[in-house]
Amino acid sequence: MSGLLVRAAYVACGLALATCSASAQIDPSGPWRTWRTEHFRIHAQAQLSEAALEAAREAERAYTLLAGELRAPRGVIDLVVADNVDLANGIANIVPSNRLTVYVAPPISSRTLTYYDGWLRMVIIHELTHIFHLDRADGVWSVLRGVFGRVPGLFPNAYQPSWVAEGLATYYESRFTAAGRVRGAFHRQLLAAAARGDDWPSDADATVVSPKWPAGIRPYAWGTEFFVQQSQLHGDSVVPRFVDGTSRQLWPIAISGPMRRAGGEGVAQGWYRLHRRALTDGAAGDSDQVVLDRGLRSEPHPRISPDGRVLAYVRNDGRRSPEVVVRSLASRAVVARHRVNGAPEIDWVEDVLYVAQPEFTSPFDIVSDLYRWQPGGAWERVTRGARLTQPFAGPGVAAAAVDLGTRARGVLVLGDTGLTELDLPSADAWGRMVISPDGAWVGAARHLDGRWDIVAWPAGAPERMRRVSDDGALDEDPAWSPDGEMLLFTSERSGFPQIYAYGLRDGRVVRLTSEATGAREPAITREGTLVYATVLADGFAVVQSQVEGTAAVDRPMPPPAPFQPAADIPVEMGTYQPWAALRPHFWMPLIHHEGKSGTFVGASTGGEDPIGRTRYLVAAAGAFTPFRGEAVVAVEHTRWKRASLDVGAAVRWDHVTEFRTEDTVVTLGERERRAGLGLNLRWRRWRSALFTRVSGELEQTDYFNDDAGGVPVISSPTFLTAALAARAEYASRPALAISRENGLVLDGVVRQRWAIADPGWSHELRGGISGFVAVPLPGFAHWVLAGRVVAGRTGGPTPDFFEIGGESGDAFEFVPGYFLGTGRRTFPLRGYPRTGGFTRAFVAIGELRIPLALLGRGLWKLPLVLDRLSLSVFGEVGGGWNEGESPSLTAYRDVGIEAVFDLGLGYDFPLRTRIGSAVALGGVPGTDRGDLRFYLAFGSSF
Structure with missing residues (x-):
């Protein structure tokens, strides 16, 4: 589709479609x-x-x-x-x-x-709350929606920072269920850790745009606690009245005013009150802990090896790609590490680690599979497409894992003959499962009747199951002591999660930790050293402490009422019905001026079905003096996992100037007509991707003398074009990274064009390679040494010429249909303006990208977040020439520097802005050596 949408103004409605399709990972096949x-x-x-x-x-x-x-x-x-x-x-x-x-x-x-x-x-309930909240529009917003439909900018509540939307949704998910994150402790742990660590964010900082810890969780945690606090202090009605108020106000980002008018208090006062409560929550508890690692962005899952010598955990600090680390408990030195995907689950099977991690099996499917790693040795994939997580093992069970294919209701055992089911007690879902060192007992986290509890049973006899816990608290993370006499687990019965021990002989439960910000995922050595995970101001931490006797017994929380399924309702089933959602739901006015070619006024619309199988864009506009029309129609259909088809047609007008003589300038109107068909093929893995496009297109261009009332003067032949484009990428991008790291990107285009009923033809061959190497120098992220080389040639009687020069970046749509930025350039040279007319072109770029500051801070009362600040120092060489001329690879030379700002526009829309300057080191027509050029660009340079 992208090759057909030749007029940016006509794809403004793509913003609306991208909002839907870019966020959902739905397999449209089958x-x-x-x-x-x-x-x-x-x-x-x-x-x-x-x-x-x-x-x-x-x-x-x-x-x-x-x-x-x-x-x-x-x-x-x-x-x-x-x-x-x-x-x-x-x-x-x-x-x-x-x-x-x-x-x-x-x-x-x-x-x-x-x-x-x-x-x-x-x-x-959570997601439907977003619909109830964000769909709401009253007052002038309702009038505009009545005229234009569901245009993205006409949803007043969507202008608010993400902590409002996520806080409301999480508030209602707990209000209308017997559980939810309000009743869990994790959000309050985050607030307490931030308060203790003197890293309390302002309300403008609580957005999803910044990777600064706790990153995307921050708006959920702080937003939820804000609305819970307001409802507790001022009554439940304050929340719906707040939504009533924000849905009609003309300045949609205001929050304090609507909250006060709803009967609550302003954001500043509420935020201060949250801070004071979090300081109180984090003041209780103490432990004599030794921090083994900290600043981790995902749960570390500490696991002590069966021989008690080493500790394995998941290390994700945001600077490096996530990895499994094996550390000696005696020396605390790291003895082995291996890169992993996402946030995996791990466990020991004798001296081998089993890892359950996600992987793409198609561009749409992400499946969790098992891998086996001998620390310091071989890494081996055990299953493919098995959908297994939470691996465990023990005497009599070589390796097993929870089966996500049954919605976690089953457990599969790996054996010589394949996967077999393990006999289990009844459950709605299973979490972590552990086998005692002697193989006699199984302990597990079980979800049943709407809550998580710890259960245990003799191996092979699930009918003799014991309830280790039976209350309303979140109980999970079972682990056996080395002698098999105690089953350790985590419970939130005291408020924050702490570690408890259940005596297998006497059934007594005692608490082992009193961490101020909670303790989870216990592992214990034969010497009584307890290793567990906690939350600190900068992320998760792995800590160890010595178990000194036992703490007091906490009384379990009373169990909630058993979970009751929703009542039966009338339901009609039929074949897939996309049409009601696929029809147009909005239209956008378009206007653009093309000099004497005319001022074009029109409209655009589009649609997409719920599963992303079909999407389309339609636009039309007209000018009246002289009378001319423009139009774009484009449709993309994705019915397969790895392929899609697109078809489209476009007519657009432009204006060009032609110098007949030194004193005579003629303005020509250019009408370009295109129609085409494309096949897109995709392949995807966690760090690599391949995209290939095969397309065919018809195009024809006419010129009209606009100085003489639009008289036709030139009619070019109709061209048939066949093209093959491909892009392959392998790279890492850690959470805090300012660039791709440790990877390559290859891209190329082969294009042949023939004139129909005319001897004209042309060909084009273009290819590039980009490389990225992480340099472990000081900073919140790696420094990156990046480079790109691109070359191209075109030829034939009617070639399309190359342009070199200018800066490359993304075109930023600041209002629908209107863009800032130059867009992507094939042959950029930032020290020179654009120059065209070449059939040969070459550019080589070297950049050093330097991280300066991770801020994640809102700027005053503006809907703007300054996330990361970095610097790029670059040098470029290149040239353009024509067939028959001597190659000029280094005629254009420049060096420069860029300040790179990663921003959150409207709080949560990520926008990379580059402000740069470059100096020309080589003189060429139109640019002297030493000329300095300044520019503004968006997105990465490459």
């Missing part, structure tokens, strides 16, 4: 079905019919509850139920229409989401 209820269309693949019906019931329950507090959105809402990603998540979109996506795999490995009663219940 047979899909639609279930219809009163307020929802539920879409799912045929094999997910049970989950789709459950989602339908929970969605109607959530709708009824939310409609009692917030004004319900108009129209039917699309709900997609997917199971192609082994990550617990949900997504809400309000453009081009109201739609939700939920993934059915439960969050058994997610610390932030573990406290749920029913996974689909909680995630649907």
Whole structure:
């Protein structure tokens, strides 16, 4: 599609479509079905019919509850139920229409989401709250929506920082369930750790744009606690009244005023109150701990080897790619490490580590599989597409893992003959499972009746199961003592999570830790050294302490009422029904001036179906003096995992000037007509990707003398073009990185053009290579040495000429249809203006990218976040020449420097802004040696 959209003004509606499709990871292949209820269309693949019906019931329950507090959105809402990603998540979109996506795999490995009663219940309430909140528009916003439809800029509540939207959604997920993150301790742990560490963020800092710890969790934690506090102090009605107020105000980013008018207090006062409470929460508790590692961005999962000599954990500090680290407990030195994907689960099987980590198996599917690693030795993949997590082993069980393919209700054992099911007690889901050192007992975290508890049973006899815990607290992380006499686990029964020990002989439960900000994931040595994870101001930490006797016994929390499924409702099932969501839901006015060619006025629209299978853009505009028309139609269809088709046509006008003589200048109107078809092929893995496009296109250009009333003067032949484009990438991008690291990007284009009914033709061959090497110098991220070389040639009687010079970057759409920035340039040279007319071109670039500061701070009261600041020092050489001339590879030479600002525009929209200057070292026509050029660009240079 991208080769057909030749007029940027006509793809403004792509902003609305990108908001939907870019965020959801839905596999559009295979047979899909639609279930219809009163307020929802539920879409799912045929094999997910049970989950789709459950989602339908929970969605109607959530709708009824939310409609009692917030004004319900108009129209039917699309709900997609997917199971192609082994990550617990949900997504809400309000453009081009109201739609939700939920993934059915439960969050058994997610610390932030573990406290749920029913996974689909909680995630649907959370995401549906976004629809109720963000869809709302009153006053002048309602009038504008009535005229233009669902244009992205006409949702007043979407202008607010993300902590408002996520705080409201998390507040209601707990208000309308028996669990939710409000009742869990993790958010309060984060606030307490920030207060203790004197790293308390302002309300403008609580956005998703910055990777500064706790990164994307920050708006959830601080936003939730803000709204919970307001409802506790001023009553539950303050929250819906706040939404009523923000939905009509003309200055949509204001929060304190609507909150006060709703009966609450301003943000500054509420934020101060949160800070004081967090200081109190973090003041209790103390331990004589030794910090082994800290500043970790994901759960470390510390595991002591069976021989008690080494400790393995996941180390993700944001500077390096995540890795499994093995550390000697005696010397505390790192003895082995291996890079991993995402946030994996690990466990020892004798002296081998089993790792469950996610991996792309297609551009849409992310599957968790098992890998085996001998520290310091071989790394081996054990399963493919098995959907396994939480590995464990013990005497009698070589290796086993929880089966996400059954929504974590089953456990599979790896054997010589393949995977077999393990006999288990009943459960809605299983978490971490451990086998005692002598193989006699199994301990596990079990989700049943809407809560997590610890259970244990004799190996091979699940019918003799014991309830180690049976209360309303979140109980998880079982681990055996080396002698098998105690089953350690984590419980939030005292407020923050602490580590407890259950005596297998006497059934007594005692507390072993009193960490001020909580303790999780215990592991214990034969000598009584306890290793566990805690939360500090800069991230997760792995600590160790000596167990000195036992602490006092905490009384368990009373268990909540058993989880009750949502009531049955009338549901109609049929074939996949995309049309109601696919139709246009908005239109955008377009206007652009093309000199004497005319001022064009028109409109654009577009649409996308709920699963992202089909999307389209349509635009049309006209000028009246002289009378001329423009149009764009483009459609992309993705029915397969690795391929998509696109087709489109466009007519656009431009104006050019032609110098007939030194004194005679003629203005020509240029009309370009194109139509084409493309096939896109994609391949994806965690750090690598391959994209190939095969396309064909028809194009024809006419010229009109606009100085003489638009008289036709030139009609070029109609050209048929065939092209092959490809791009391959392998690189890492740690969370704090300022650039790709340790990788290569290869790209190339082969293009042949023939004139129909004319002897004209042309060809083009172009290719480039980019490389990135991380340099471990001081800074919040690695320094990066980056380079790019690109060369091209074109020829034939009617060639398309190359341009060299200028800066390369992204075109930033600051309002729909209007862009800042030059866009991507094939042959950039930042010290020189653009120059064209070459059939040969070459550019080589070297850059040193230097991290300066990780800020993650809002700027005063502006809807702007200054996230990261970095510097780029570069040098470039290149040249352009024509066939038959001597190659001029270094005629253009420049050096320069850029200040790079990673910003959060409107709080949460990431925008990389580069302000640079470059000096020309070689003189060429139009530029003298020593000329200094300044520029503003967006995005990375390459």
